[in-house]
Amino acid sequence: MRLFFLPLLQILLFLPLTSLAADSGHKTGMQNYNKTTMSEVQRAGIVESYGTLPLYFIENNGQADKAVKFYEKGAGHATFFTNEGVVLSLAAGADIDATAPQESGVDDLTPKKSKHGLIEVVRLFFVGADKNARITADAKMPGRVNYITGKDKSKWQSNLPTYGAITYENVYNNIDIRFYGNNRDIEHDVIVRPGGDPSLVKFAYKGVKGVKITETGDLEVSLKEGSLIERRPFIYQEIKGDRVAVEGSYKVLKGEDGTFVYGFTVAAYDKTKDLIIDPVLEYSTYLGGSGTDSIQGIAVDSFGNIYVTGYTKSVDFPLGSLSGMQEVYGGGLFDAFITRLDPSGASLYYSTYIGGSGSDMAYGISINSLGEAYVTGQTDSVDFPVVSPVQATLSGAKDAFLAKLSATGSALLFSTYLGGTSNDYAFGLGLDDTGAAYVTGWTSSVNYPTVNPLQSANAGVWDVFLTKVPSVGSPITYSTYIGGGGGDYVKNMVVDGAGSVSLAGYTNSGDFPIVNPLQGTIAGGNDAFITQVDSAGSAITFSTFIGGTSDELVNGIALETSGLVCIAGRTASTDLPVVNAVQPVYGGGNTDDFVTCVDPAASAIVYTTYLGGSDLEGSDIDIALDSAGAAYVTGWTRSPDFPMVNPVQGVSGGQTETFITKIRPFGTAFVYSTYLGGSASDGATSIALDSSGAVYVAGWTSSVDFPVLNAFQGVKNTSNDGFITKITPAPLPDVTLAFVPDALSVALGSTYGYTVTAINTTAIQQCFQYWENVTLPDTTIYPGAGGELFGPIDVCLDAGGSRSVHLTHGIPMIA
Numbered sequence: 025m026r027l028f029f030l031p032l033l034q035i036l037l038f039l040p041l042t043s044l045a046a047d048s049g050h051k052t053g054m055q056n057y058n059k060t061t062m063s064e065v066q067r068a069g070i071v072e073s074y075g076t077l078p079l080y081f082i083e084n085n086g087q088a089d090k091a092v093k094f095y096e097k098g099a100g101h102a103t104f105f106t107n108e109g110v111v112l113s114l115a116a117g118a119d120i121d122a123t124a125p126q127e128s129g130v131d132d133l134t135p136k137k138s139k140h141g142l143i144e145v146v147r148l149f150f151v152g153a154d155k156n157a158r159i160t161a162d163a164k165m166p167g168r169v170n171y172i173t174g175k176d177k178s179k180w181q182s183n184l185p186t187y188g189a190i191t192y193e194n195v196y197n198n199i200d201i202r203f204y205g206n207n208r209d210i211e212h213d214v215i216v217r218p219g220g221d222p223s224l225v226k227f228a229y230k231g232v233k234g235v236k237i238t239e240t241g242d243l244e245v246s247l248k249e250g251s252l253i254e255r256r257p258f259i260y261q262e263i264k265g266d267r268v269a270v271e272g273s274y275k276v277l278k279g280e281d282g283t284f285v286y287g288f289t290v291a292a293y294d295k296t297k298d299l300i301i302d303p304v305l306e307y308s309t310y311l312g313g314s315g316t317d318s319i320q321g322i323a324v325d326s327f328g329n330i331y332v333t334g335y336t337k338s339v340d341f342p343l344g345s346l347s348g349m350q351e352v353y354g355g356g357l358f359d360a361f362i363t364r365l366d367p368s369g370a371s372l373y374y375s376t377y378i379g380g381s382g383s384d385m386a387y388g389i390s391i392n393s394l395g396e397a398y399v400t401g402q403t404d405s406v407d408f409p410v411v412s413p414v415q416a417t418l419s420g421a422k423d424a425f426l427a428k429l430s431a432t433g434s435a436l437l438f439s440t441y442l443g444g445t446s447n448d449y450a451f452g453l454g455l456d457d458t459g460a461a462y463v464t465g466w467t468s469s470v471n472y473p474t475v476n477p478l479q480s481a482n483a484g485v486w487d488v489f490l491t492k493v494p495s496v497g498s499p500i501t502y503s504t505y506i507g508g509g510g511g512d513y514v515k516n517m518v519v520d521g522a523g524s525v526s527l528a529g530y531t532n533s534g535d536f537p538i539v540n541p542l543q544g545t546i547a548g549g550n551d552a553f554i555t556q557v558d559s560a561g562s563a564i565t566f567s568t569f570i571g572g573t574s575d576e577l578v579n580g581i582a583l584e585t586s587g588l589v590c591i592a593g594r595t596a597s598t599d600l601p602v603v604n605a606v607q608p609v610y611g612g613g614n615t616d617d618f619v620t621c622v623d624p625a626a627s628a629i630v631y632t633t634y635l636g637g638s639d640l641e642g643s644d645i646d647i648a649l650d651s652a653g654a655a656y657v658t659g660w661t662r663s664p665d666f667p668m669v670n671p672v673q674g675v676s677g678g679q680t681e682t683f684i685t686k687i688r689p690f691g692t693a694f695v696y697s698t699y700l701g702g703s704a705s706d707g708a709t710s711i712a713l714d715s716s717g718a719v720y721v722a723g724w725t726s727s728v729d730f731p732v733l734n735a736f737q738g739v740k741n742t743s744n745d746g747f748i749t750k751i752t753p754a755p756l757p758d759v760t761l762a763f764v765p766d767a768l769s770v771a772l773g774s775t776y777g778y779t780v781t782a783i784n785t786t787a788i789q790q791c792f793q794y795w796e797n798v799t800l801p802d803t804t805i806y807p808g809a810g811g812e813l814f815g816p817i818d819v820c821l822d823a824g825g826s827r828s829v830h831l832t833h834g835i836p837m838i839a
Contacts, residue, residue: 080186093159094190109149144247150195151226157195163188196224214301222290228283235284243274261297319722319746321389322710328367332722333399335385336361360386360401374433380405388453395431400450400463413440414498424450426463438497444469454519459495464517477504486511502561508533518583523559528581528591541568552576552593566626572597580647587624592647592657604691605633612638617645631691637663646711653689658721660707671698682708702727719751758786781828784821
């Protein structure tokens, strides 16, 4: 009898869930499995909403009330530091005017009223303190604050320093008070030096309803709406390099003139060493100010820094206390904004308004290799800030604009209007390898500026325009109309390194310029189109309709490095010409979303698929492609049965919900598809990828319970706030597999049996999928038979938990 030895021939694979659908063949392995609720602990490694941004303290150089020495501004709040005390402006559905000119002291530092409500103004005084105490700043930060508002350059300021902390020095004898923290928590340490008496320290709140000590020892400050919490103080001394705790607590004292006073009780301590009293004042806010905010574009540079742009009507839009070139709201209905965060989301590099006294809205953003941001949109402001413009003045009711910011966000490198005497709307923006910028949108102007045009005249009611400018902003390289006799619209574009442009939009023009088409005639009221222009801007190389007998609208386009082009949009056509569709049938309702990909030679459609459920899918849809050709699609849906695959959030809880869907290369399957949202309305507008496979989604939400994690702003301020969410590839499960064979050798034609035990060695629940096969020495694969784990199954193990099963394999006769 021949013996066949099997010394642990199993192949063990620990894979994230998103990798399973892309793998083929038979393997032994384990992978993460995510349950369909956002509350489970596994989500902590999946979804990151940017947060914990540090506070940046700015010295007043004339841009704020003269009583203010330093200030910080965050999402929905601002804090002003004066010799008389500290003023906190807390948004309660209002607009904060952080720099309104005042003529007297701290009592007049009141933010303005607005139609949205009032700011709650809270004052914190140091009772019995030296009002002439010196206020100093330290922990200098790398960022700078700049003020560039309107066209009067004499009022512009730049490169003002920012700091990580400020200190009231010797506010009591031998006692300092130091402020620092992040956008959610602001800490104020009381530093009692040798010779100081902690019983002298008394804080008084004014403008609040009351203070009390909770059962946990926290100090709760009651406001008109909500409360502030100062956590139980941590009191300690540094002795021989160690922190030695000292017993102590809050003590509420009698106040006068409507103030509420508290101090501290401190047990015996070493009076030859400094004593630190460290309470924490917590804020809880959302990404957005007290007006309406919407993120419309997102980009990620090669280092993983995140840039978002959009528009806001909040005069207190969260600048994180570190602005870029324009910290003050310019006026009018909306201002555009640009915000840059570091790769971890833990630090705001800059955030700035861009706008004049009218309405300014940004939609497109691109970043060059130097970290310089280009943004485009539209404005009706006659005083929109321009620098080295190719067009210095507003020409029509509304013009497009193009602006380029320095890498630090501190200066406009160039900024210009683009438009004719009617309306011009810019949405799409791209860059080539030289840094030249390409802008697209649509115009009703018959005199939109054209240079070396493919089409010199507006052919219909609305025509697409495409304009290229060099990296320095002038002169225009080429600028052209593209369109037919009806309405033609473009919301997005992509540019390859050489400058070839791909446009995606929709048209009702039967005579829209078509070249080498895959669909040569318009099929419905509005059809989608893809149009490609060569690198010289001298010819259309490919242009095709895509659509069914009803309407198609297109918002998103993406380009893969090999030349694969994919578009994403919305359709009402039940007869959309689908190809290799993962969802071949219209889902229902008024509209479905759809995705179409065209091969690099523009000779065939790789796939066209519906994407939707039985209700409405929105037109705010965007798409990104990774290097393998997998498509990532985001938008919003009202369908309770939108296709879900391996979801992070499997149930729609709101009126509309953001969705994020990943489609395998060639459209063969969904890798994952998930909702993301709260109990009201949520919608994504843009998506980006980084080199690690992380997905960045941005948009708007009106949900007070939008899922946040490590939130920069944990509570919604007003009707709509923006949001930024990062979804990372699922981490490998931290689970150990142990194999115990029944025997070290078995006879051919017999069975091989063993016990496998999965052990969760962590302190949190681990969820994963397990599948199992055995590969024999001749490379033949034999599946497991019998036992509990036949085929992939879902497994969840609690902290420290384990699960064991017995499996057997039939061993064939081998000649």
